[in-house]
Amino acid sequence: MAREFQRGHKAKISDLTAGTDLYVGVQIAAPGLTFDISCFGLDANEQLSDDRYFIFFNQPKSPEESIQLLGAQSGDTESFRVTLDRIPAAIQKLSFTATLDGAGQMSQIGPGYIRIVAGGEEVVRYAFTGSEFTTERAVMLGDFYLKDVWRFAAVGQGFDGGLVALLKNFGGEVAEEEPPPAAAPGFAPPAQAAAPPAFGAPPAPQPTPAFGAPSAPQAPQPAPAFGAPAAPTPPPAPQQPMHAAPTIAAPLAPQAPQAPQPPAAPQAPSPYGQPQFGQVPGQGVPPAAPFGQQAPSPYGQQPPGVPQGVPQGVPAAGAGLRAALQPYKETATGQRWTPQNQQLMRVDLTMGGAGVLARQGSMVMYQGKVDFGYKGAGFVGRAVGNATGQEMQLMRCTGRGQVFLAEEGSHLHPIELQGDGICVSAENVLAFDESLQYEVRRVEGHGIPGGALFTMLFQGTGTVVVKTHGTPVVLPVTPTTFADCNAVVAWSAASQVIVSSQVRLRRNAYPGHSGETVNLQFRGAPGNFIVVQPYEV
Numbered sequence: 001m002a003r004e005f006q007r008g009h010k011a012k013i014s015d016l017t018a019g020t021d022l023y024v025g026v027q028i029a030a031p032g033l034t035f036d037i038s039c040f041g042l043d044a045n046e047q048l049s050d051d052r053y054f055i056f057f058n059q060p061k062s063p064e065e066s067i068q069l070l071g072a073q074s075g076d077t078e079s080f081r082v083t084l085d086r087i088p089a090a091i092q093k094l095s096f097t098a099t100l101d102g103a104g105q106m107s108q109i110g111p112g113y114i115r116i117v118a119g120g121e122e123v124v125r126y127a128f129t130g131s132e133f134t135t136e137r138a139v140m141l142g143d144f145y146l147k148d149v150w151r152f153a154a155v156g157q158g159f160d161g162g163l164v165a166l167l168k169n170f171g172g173e174v175a176e177e178e179p180p181p182a183a184a185p186g187f188a189p190p191a192q193a194a195a196p197p198a199f200g201a202p203p204a205p206q207p208t209p210a211f212g213a214p215s216a217p218q219a220p221q222p223a224p225a226f227g228a229p230a231a232p233t234p235p236p237a238p239q240q241p242m243h244a245a246p247t248i249a250a251p252l253a254p255q256a257p258q259a260p261q262p263p264a265a266p267q268a269p270s271p272y273g274q275p276q277f278g279q280v281p282g283q284g285v286p287p288a289a290p291f292g293q294q295a296p297s298p299y300g301q302q303p304p305g306v307p308q309g310v311p312q313g314v315p316a317a318g319a320g321l322r323a324a325l326q327p328y329k330e331t332a333t334g335q336r337w338t339p340q341n342q343q344l345m346r347v348d349l350t351m352g353g354a355g356v357l358a359r360q361g362s363m364v365m366y367q368g369k370v371d372f373g374y375k376g377a378g379f380v381g382r383a384v385g386n387a388t389g390q391e392m393q394l395m396r397c398t399g400r401g402q403v404f405l406a407e408e409g410s411h412l413h414p415i416e417l418q419g420d421g422i423c424v425s426a427e428n429v430l431a432f433d434e435s436l437q438y439e440v441r442r443v444e445g446h447g448i449p450g451g452a453l454f455t456m457l458f459q460g461t462g463t464v465v466v467k468t469h470g471t472p473v474v475l476p477v478t479p480t481t482f483a484d485c486n487a488v489v490a491w492s493a494a495s496q497v498i499v500s501s502q503v504r505l506r507r508n509a510y511p512g513h514s515g516e517t518v519n520l521q522f523r524g525a526p527g528n529f530i531v532v533q534p535y536e537v
Helices: 163-169 321-328 381-390 505-510
Strands: 004-005 011-013 021-027 037-042 067-069 078-083 093-100 110-116 123-127 136-148 150-160 337-341 343-349 356-360 363-375 396-407 411-425 429-433 439-442 454-469 473-478 481-484 488-491 496-501 518-523 528-530
Touching: 021 093, 037 078, 037 429, 067 093, 093 163, 123 136, 123 150, 136 163, 150 163, 337 411, 343 411, 343 429, 454 488, 481 528
Parallel strands: 004 123
Antiparallel strands: 011 150, 021 078, 021 110, 037 093, 067 078, 093 136, 110 123, 136 150, 337 343, 343 396, 356 396, 356 429, 363 396, 411 454, 411 488, 429 454, 439 454, 473 528, 481 518, 488 528, 496 518
């Protein structure tokens, strides 16, 4: 039975099916409108660094044929074949998109979906309707992304520009159109194997009440044969080129012809070689980046959010107010939580469905229709109040829009939990998904300010945003790991915490002792960690 996804839902492909040879079907339609359905093969920086992995009607397959455009079949407007175990290592994300060719907007579409089929059986479906969009001319439907293993995410993110703007947003270049190939390449069905299910054509979807009125009856016809697939949908009429749509979102600053510039010297590599605590949800693991900071872009490439062709740190070409503000524009990645910089976090309430709990007063700006309600902190508020002298009052953010959160210039780090748990000092919690389970834990000890240290244990699936003073450091837990109770930020849920007092009568009898009298000792099996900040309250 297919799993029904909502916007923002994610899952490992291995949890959905044992197969790696998958069929992806997209159904989207509106009266009088024409759609271009494409797949972008992106690198670790979510950029189209290789144009051969932009799969659309003029380029129906990747070089090794791991991604193929099949055309309309089995009730789908467009379909693809994706063979995950053949995708090269440089491609770490597949983004399936639908864009309007000509006039119109996404609010006019009827009920649609993107679905995954393995071995002829539908395993997941994400449904959407035009009521979820307004004036957008493109929509990012779903992503396959590599994070240790291949996963699928239902995105449903609207995009104001058309196909050209979407292509530029992913770092691609718009070239002159070429005539379509004479015929679509065929492929034979994969050999039958015992372990993973073989790739097969899905049956035509049955009408269900959840997706509107049933489809019009069709004459019986045999299932499509994959030995000779139907030709892909022909390109739109040549009266208006596909790449003539104006760019509304993600504009690039106009560039004047410039003399060739010598390449900048490559930056020194990051000292961290391991995946870091606090990475942005949904992104691939960066090759090397300090905790809570954006991974450096490969030499010769621009980082995400910087206009193509403009060196980093140099204002965009041209003069005026727009050029001056270009480096500070809003960053939208299609994810629920997106850091705008080290001190400002953006949460998109239209994704994920559940609300967000945040500290009262942490909202600095919001867009859309957002409701802010008081959330009684209960025991959480009383406990934190006893420990710090100020209660932790929460507000509940719901609705459809984007909320920007910050507090006193603290560094913010989104931590994505996928069934695991983490303990965070209550003073360092800024916001978290309401879908997470949380409780208060008390660490008592003589000498701790307030008599105890209160932490919040978060478990489940969702994101918690942690705030720190400065850039923290992540350390493995060993039998001799100690931390100051005022500097510790978080630790793995499986770690054991013991108050270690170094108070001695002789030391207290004379002035001039170190002052470091109360520490927390952490114990746990290999793999546990603690996070400390370069700051003491």
